[in-house]
Amino acid sequence: MSSQTTVDKVAAGIGNYADDTAGASKIVNGFARKIFPDHWSFMLGEITLYSFVILLLTGTFLTFFYEPSAAETTYTGIYAPLAGQTVSEAYASSLRLSFDIRGGLLMRQVHHWAALVFVAATIVHMARVFFTGAFRKPRELNWVIGGVLALLAVFEGFTGYSLPDDLLSGTGIRIADAIILAVPVVGSYISFFLFGGEFPGQDFIPRFFTIHILLLPAVMLALIVVHLFFVVIHKHTQYPGPGRTEDNVVGFPLFPVYAAKAGGFFFIVFGVIALIAALFSINPIWAYGAYDPSPVTAGSQPDWYMGWLDGAVRLMPGWTEISAFGYTLSLNIFIPTTVIILFVMGALVAYPYLEQIATGDKREHHLLDRPRNAPTRTGLGVMAVTFYVLLWISGGNDIIAHIMQLSINDITRFLRVALFVLPAIAFVVTKRICLGLQRKDREKALHGRETGRIVRLPHGEFIEVHAPLSDLERWTLVQHEVQRPMEIEDRVDAGNPDTLYGRFQRRLSKFYFEDRVEPVTPAEVEAAHSHGELGSDEEHLAVGDKENAAIGTSQTLHG
Amino acid sequence: MSEIERAGDAHGQGPGTTLARGQGGVAEKFENPGLPEHRHRMGDTDPKAARRAERQVAILLVLSMIGSVLIVVSIIGVKYDGSFNQISLSTKAIGLSMFLSLFALGVGAVHWAKTLMPDDERIDYRHRQRGTTAERDQAVAILKEGTDESGIARRPLIRNTLIGAGVLFPIPAVFFFRDTGPLPGDDLSTTMWREGMYLTKDPEGGRIRASDLGLGSVVHVMPEGIEDQEEILNAKAKAAVLLMRLEPELLNPGSGREDWAVDGIVAYSKICTHMGCPVALYEQQTHHLLCPCHQSTFDVTRECKVIFGPAKRALPQLPIRVDAEGYLQAQSGFHEAVGPSFWERG
Numbered sequence: 048m049s050s051q052t053t054v055d056k057v058a059a060g061i062g063n064y065a066d067d068t069a070g071a072s073k074i075v076n077g078f079a080r081k082i083f084p085d086h087w088s089f090m091l092g093e094i095t096l097y098s099f100v101i102l103l104l105t106g107t108f109l110t111f112f113y114e115p116s117a118a119e120t121t122y123t124g125i126y127a128p129l130a131g132q133t134v135s136e137a138y139a140s141s142l143r144l145s146f147d148i149r150g151g152l153l154m155r156q157v158h159h160w161a162a163l164v165f166v167a168a169t170i171v172h173m174a175r176v177f178f179t180g181a182f183r184k185p186r187e188l189n190w191v192i193g194g195v196l197a198l199l200a201v202f203e204g205f206t207g208y209s210l211p212d213d214l215l216s217g218t219g220i221r222i223a224d225a226i227i228l229a230v231p232v233v234g235s236y237i238s239f240f241l242f243g244g245e246f247p248g249q250d251f252i253p254r255f256f257t258i259h260i261l262l263l264p265a266v267m268l269a270l271i272v273v274h275l276f277f278v279v280i281h282k283h284t285q286y287p288g289p290g291r292t293e294d295n296v297v298g299f300p301l302f303p304v305y306a307a308k309a310g311g312f313f314f315i316v317f318g319v320i321a322l323i324a325a326l327f328s329i330n331p332i333w334a335y336g337a338y339d340p341s342p343v344t345a346g347s348q349p350d351w352y353m354g355w356l357d358g359a360v361r362l363m364p365g366w367t368e369i370s371a372f373g374y375t376l377s378l379n380i381f382i383p384t385t386v387i388i389l390f391v392m393g394a395l396v397a398y399p400y401l402e403q404i405a406t407g408d409k410r411e412h413h414l415l416d417r418p419r420n421a422p423t424r425t426g427l428g429v430m431a432v433t434f435y436v437l438l439w440i441s442g443g444n445d446i447i448a449h450i451m452q453l454s455i456n457d458i459t460r461f462l463r464v465a466l467f468v469l470p471a472i473a474f475v476v477t478k479r480i481c482l483g484l485q486r487k488d489r490e491k492a493l494h495g496r497e498t499g500r501i502v503r504l505p506h507g508e509f510i511e512v513h514a515p516l517s518d519l520e521r522w523t524l525v526q527h528e529v530q531r532p533m534e535i536e537d538r539v540d541a542g543n544p545d546t547l548y549g550r551f552q553r554r555l556s557k558f559y560f561e562d563r564v565e566p567v568t569p570a571e572v573e574a575a576h577s578h579g580e581l582g583s584d585e586e587h588l589a590v591g592d593k594e595n596a597a598i599g600t601s602q603t604l605h606g
Numbered sequence: 607m608s609e610i611e612r613a614g615d616a617h618g619q620g621p622g623t624t625l626a627r628g629q630g631g632v633a634e635k636f637e638n639p640g641l642p643e644h645r646h647r648m649g650d651t652d653p654k655a656a657r658r659a660e661r662q663v664a665i666l667l668v669l670s671m672i673g674s675v676l677i678v679v680s681i682i683g684v685k686y687d688g689s690f691n692q693i694s695l696s697t698k699a700i701g702l703s704m705f706l707s708l709f710a711l712g713v714g715a716v717h718w719a720k721t722l723m724p725d726d727e728r729i730d731y732r733h734r735q736r737g738t739t740a741e742r743d744q745a746v747a748i749l750k751e752g753t754d755e756s757g758i759a760r761r762p763l764i765r766n767t768l769i770g771a772g773v774l775f776p777i778p779a780v781f782f783f784r785d786t787g788p789l790p791g792d793d794l795s796t797t798m799w800r801e802g803m804y805l806t807k808d809p810e811g812g813r814i815r816a817s818d819l820g821l822g823s824v825v826h827v828m829p830e831g832i833e834d835q836e837e838i839l840n841a842k843a844k845a846a847v848l849l850m851r852l853e854p855e856l857l858n859p860g861s862g863r864e865d866w867a868v869d870g871i872v873a874y875s876k877i878c879t880h881m882g883c884p885v886a887l888y889e890q891q892t893h894h895l896l897c898p899c900h901q902s903t904f905d906v907t908r909e910c911k912v913i914f915g916p917a918k919r920a921l922p923q924l925p926i927r928v929d930a931e932g933y934l935q936a937q938s939g940f941h942e943a944v945g946p947s948f949w950e951r952g
Contacts, residue, residue, distance in 0.1 A: 082730035125688035146693060149686050153697045153704075185735045218883060221843075222899065225881035225946035228794075235790040235948045243787045245794075245840045246882075250787070282732055290641030296730045297641065304723050311715030318709030325701020340843035341808060341826065341876060343884045345898045360881070360916060361900045368918035368947060377947040379916050380881065411734055445901060455901055456914055518639040525636045570632045 083305050084285035084298035088179075091172040093309060097316040098165040099271065105158040106207075106260060112148055114140035115256035117212065117249040126333050134212075134337040137252045141211040141332055156324035162204050163329075164320060166352040169197045177398075177428050180416035181284045184409065187399040189277040192270055194395040198388070199267050201352050206259040208350055211330070212252060217338025218347055220247060222357075229380035247340065287414045287526045289519045296413070346446060351439075358441030359383030362463050394431075405555040406530055407541045419488070420527045422481035423559040426474040433473040437466050478562065485564035492516065492524040492567040493575045525566045532557045644726050659721035666714030673706030794948055797844040799924060799939040804830040805849065805873065813933045814849065816868050824888045825849040827873065829936070844944055846876040846884060847924055849934070852893060856907045863909065866925035868934065873924040874910045875944040878902060880917035882946045895921070919947070 065071035083089075116136035122129045124139065125146050144151040173193060176182055182190035205223070209216045224246045227238045243250030282296050291297050299305060335344065349357055360383045367378040402424065403409070418425040440447070441462045448455035495513040503509050516524075533541050533556040541556075542549035648655035680699035685692055737745065758765050804813045808826040811833075819825065827847040835841040854870035866872070874895070878885045883899035888906075894913070895904040902915030910921035922944050925937035943951050 082728050146688060149681050149696060150700050152693060153701045156697070157701075218899065221883060222881045228946050228948040230949075232949055235794060235950060238948075239787040239790045239793075240783060241787070245837070246843055247839050248837065281735070282730060289639045290727070292638060294732050296732060297727045299723075299725070300728060304719050304725075307715045307719035307723065311712040311719065314708045314712030315716070316712075318705045318707075318712055321701050321704040321708060325698050325705065338839070340839055340882075341828070341846040341884050343886050343898055345887060347883075347898055357900070363916045365880070365902065365912050365916050365918040370952065373952040374949055375947045375951040376949070377918075379918055380947070383916075413732060445898070456903075459901065459915075518636075519642050522636060522639050526638070567636075568634055569636055570634070573632055 078279075079302040080300045081279070081282075082296050082298045082300055083283050084296055086286055088175045089283065090312060091168055091175050093312055094168040094316055095165060095172050096271065096275075097313045098161045098168060098320065099267070100313070101161040101317055101320060102158060102165060103264065105154050105161065106264075108154050109144065109158060110260060112140060112144040112151060113137070113210065113256075115210070115253045117247075117252045129333065129336070132337065135252070137210060137212040138332070138337045141213070145333065153321075153324055156327075156329050157320055158207075159329045160324045160327075161320050162207060163351060164316075166197075166200050166204055169193075169200050170352075173197060174428070174432070178418045178425060179284070179286075180412065180421055180424065182399045183412040184399075184403070185281055185411050186277070186284075187403075189274060189281070190399055191396050192274050192277070194392060196267060196270050196274065198392060199263055199270070203259065203263045203267065204350060204352055206255045206263065208330075209255050210252065210259060211332045212338050213332035214335040214338050214342065214344065215330075215332075215347060217247065217340070218343055219349055219353075220251065220338075221340065222360075225380060226384040229377035230385060231376055231381065247338070282413070284413050284415050287417065287523060289522045291414060293411070293413050346449070348443065348446070354442035355435055355438040356384055356387070356442075358438040358444070358462075359387055361444055362438070362441050362459065362466060364463070401555070402559075404552050405559040407533060407538055407552065407556070408530075409540075414526075416527070417523075419481040419484040422478045422485070422562065425481050426478035429477040430470040430474040433470040434466065437462060437469060441466075482562060482564055488524040489564060489567050492521050493572060496520075521567075521572075525568075527566055529563055529565045530556075530560045531563065532560045641727060647721065647725060649721050650725075656722065659717070663714050663718045663722070666710045666717060670707050670710035670714060673703050673708070673710060676703035677707060679703075790948075790950070794945070795943040795951070797940055797944060798829055798832065798835065798841050799845060799847075799936050801936060801938045803936045804929075805847065805926065805934040805936070806830045806832075808846070815932050816871055816928050816934055817932055819849070819851045819871055821851055821853065821870070822890050823851050824890075826876070826886075843882070844877065847873050848876045848885065848888070848895070849873050850888065850893075850906055852906065856893065858908055860909055863923065863925070865927075866923055866937070868926055868928055871926065871934070872906065873926045873934075873936075874904075874906070874921040875924065875940060876921075877945040878917060879912075879919040879921060879944075880915070880946060885921065 062071065114136040118136050119133050120136050120139050122132050122134045122139050122142065124130075124142050126142055129142070141155075145155055146152070176190065176193070205219070209220050209223075224238055224242065227241065228234045230237060238246065241251065241254070242248045243254075283298075285291050285296055285298070299308075336342075348354070360380065363379045363383045365379050367382065368380075369376045369378060416424075418428075441459070444455055444458045444462065447453065448458055495515040498512045498514045500512040501509055502512055533553050542552045544550060544553060649659050650656075677700055680696065680703050684696040684699050686696055736742075753759060758768075805827045806813055806829070808828040813830065814825060814827070825848070827849045828842065829845050829847075832838065832841055832845060849871060851869075851871045854867070857867055857870065857872065859866060876884050876886070878897040878899065880897065880900055880902045883897050885895045885897045885902075885904065887896040887898055888894075889896065893906040895906060895910065896902075897904075897915070897917070900916050902917035903913050904910040904917075904921050905913045909923060912918060912920060922940045922942050924940055926934050927937050929935055
């Protein structure tokens with residue numbers, strides 16, 4: 048008993064001090080019991096956040112041993128094949144970090160794997176947000192912040208990848224320099240200011256180091272804080288279901304449930320990345336050797352998140368480079384790098400606003416869409432994913448050619464066409480699949496679910512018995528709101544149809560909502576049921592009743 | 607339960623899902639049935655199950671402690687003499703201990719939350735981001751009042767000069783970056799190759815006698831004296847050359863280039879005209895050069911013109927000759943810029 052009171056006393060003391068100095072009671076009252084909804088897909092953002100924290104922790108460790116300098120030194124470490132070679136301090140210290148520091152190699156590998164997981168989790172998290180419509184009002188700005196973070200994550204990854212100054216990363220820098228040189232008018236100047244003169248020079252390593260460990264992480268950390276702040280003030284979205292509405296959030300309290308779940312999940316993510324790093328080597332810089340601009344390794348591949356840009360560069364035909372009036376415009380590089388990044392970022396940032404124009408919907412949305420209930424959006428998303436994956440595949444065209452014994456020229460030619468054809472097909476097919484799934488939902492809501500029981504009727508006909516849905520089961524299938532094109536709806540809130548904007552808005556609305564499947568209404572269910580119950584006897588048992596309804600249903604369906 | 611029912615009824619309908627009665631008393635839309643009845647877990651009703659869960663959590667936390675101890679043991683205990691086996695062993699030992707320590711702690715916490723902490727759904731109510739009309743009016747009034755007090759509208763002189771100062775002050779910041787690098791000048795268009803400079807093997811060094819090159823051979827070449835350059839890598843990034851010997855009749859030199867080869871020996875820049883990777887793969891049979899970065903392919907029999915891939919320009923040719931003793935040397939530098947394109951290249 049006495050220990051209990053001691054604990055209580057200490058807790059009271061700490062609490063009192065925290066409240067006196069920081070107003071802790073208000074913070075606890077406001078936040079501790081905040082409700083968060085539960086769903087596995089909400090953990091994708093958590094993985095992103097946690098891998099960022101892991102990157103900060105392991106990265107700090109690495110800076111204690113890494114030497115950000117291109118100065119020449121003679122390698123004298125324990126890796127025999129490189130003994131006596133002239134290498135940069137950066138490369139030598141990366142090797143020392145890997146071989147002479149206990150746990151150094153592990154930390155480097157945790158850092159590198161965490162970076163790969165970080166970018167991957169960012170992108171999958173964004174896909175989840177996109178396909179469920181979580182970017183809709185009031186979260187558009189947070190979507191934009193997320194997009195900027197994704198771009199910064201890629202830059203952060205690239206600058207870090209460049210620091211060991213090995214042959215592979217040097218080749219990456221060489222390509223980055225070519226991307227900069229291809230920027231019209233100012234390219235050579237930007238390149239010379241970034242590299243402190245000609246490529247590669249001595250300056251890029253300390254500069255990339257500062258960008259990698261200070262500038263970008265600071266900006267990202269600030270944006271992450273804003274991102275999370277928005278999550279708190281908006282409250283988390285939730286999937287539709289019984290009891291879930293636009294006005295509530297159903298779930299579990301931050302303290303103690305999410306403190307344990309989310310806190311525990313951080314350790315799970317850290318543990319799994321440590322496991323991967325313990326067992327799987329990543330970026331073995333000692334095998335590549337120090338950077339030298341004249342040799343290169345066949346099958347050079349960047350980290351996975353740069354693959355799509357590398358693929359775009361590989362697909363672009365060379366004739367798009369234009370020389371005229373004494374100047375060279377390298378569209379063969381500029382388009383698949385700078386332009387495509389700007390285009391993707393532009394599309395990403397503009398999308399929520401574009402969809403808002405199509406729907407003319409200014410209301411807040413906190414219930415997520417089931418992807419099938421937004422067929423055009425889902426189609427566009429899959430189209431974008433297809434485009435991305437094709438570029439990514441192009442980035443490995445040499446590896447594919449090698450493994451599958453195909454001509455690299457044929458693969459490249461195929462991909463050049465496929466890049467435009469397959470995304471279009473993916474859009475149409477996905478949209479049709481979504482509409483099909485919605486029809487299936489309608490059938491299920493109307494006629495109940497298939498039981499797999501086949502019954503033979505007295506006159507010989509075979510039918511499958513359908514079991515009716517409960518109100519709870521049906522709700523998920525019928526809860527959504529359907530959008531109709533503005534043309535057929537008398538929308539007073541839409542733009543004036545005589546203006547250019549109004550016409551654009553109506554065309555966009557037609558593109559989005561012309562093909563649609565409306566959710567089942569109670570009247571339809573009633574009609575379906577009364578049809579099925581024709582001739583049914585009041586004396587029937589409940590089971591018989593159900594069966595009868597289902598029979599009627601399947602007769603309407605198949606008869 | 608009362609709270610939950612309230613959620614279904616009073617708050618059940620968001621905008622657009624308003625319940626409207628259609629004809630004949632049938633609703634136009636379904637009504638939100640409210641939260642399903644809560645299902646209790648084993649541990650909520652069966653004290654035995656709860657104790658079992660408690661033990662499982664404790665076991666996981668003990669495993670985590672063991673993992674933490676093992677990390678220390680692996681760092682101190684695994685002999686670290688720098689041999690590859692020991693590095694590998696140490697990395698695995700520390701990493702797997704870390705996994706145990708972190709993962710078991712994480713799973714323990716999550717298991718605790720899932721089995722023993724209350725799992726009945728609770729409800730928070732949302733508020734619209736947009737303020738009420740009164741709040742918005744008040745905010746506008748405050749801003750108007752503040753603007754009035756500042757007098758910015760009444761004093762255009764201050765307003766305009768403020769805009770001017772605000773626009774101008776960040777611009778000088780850009781100029782602080784002036785000395786981050788020199789201006790490009792002609793650095794991108796020139797290499798260290800000059801007339802009479804000898805070709806040497808890369809990386810072993812040593813001049814190359816034309817007669818030593820067999821048919822079909824290929825040699826990586828740097829100009830003699832490159833090791834004495836101040837910025838070796840910068841020089842190498844532009845001066846790298848590939849030397850190949852083909853049947854002389856296979857070569858189709860253009861006008862002005864007839865004497866740039868020596869007896870079927872040709873020298874081309876090794877730096878890809880696309881993005882500057884070394885064009886290091888030579889296919890002897892087809893006489894094609896392939897860049898491993900983006901697969902631009904150059905045909906050596908046609909002055910290294912691009913026959914496939916994203917590059918536009920042919921690899922620049924280095925005119926070569928032999929001296930009196932038969933060693934290969936440059937007739938001149940490159941006649942055009944090597945490497946990736948840039949705006950001023952022309």
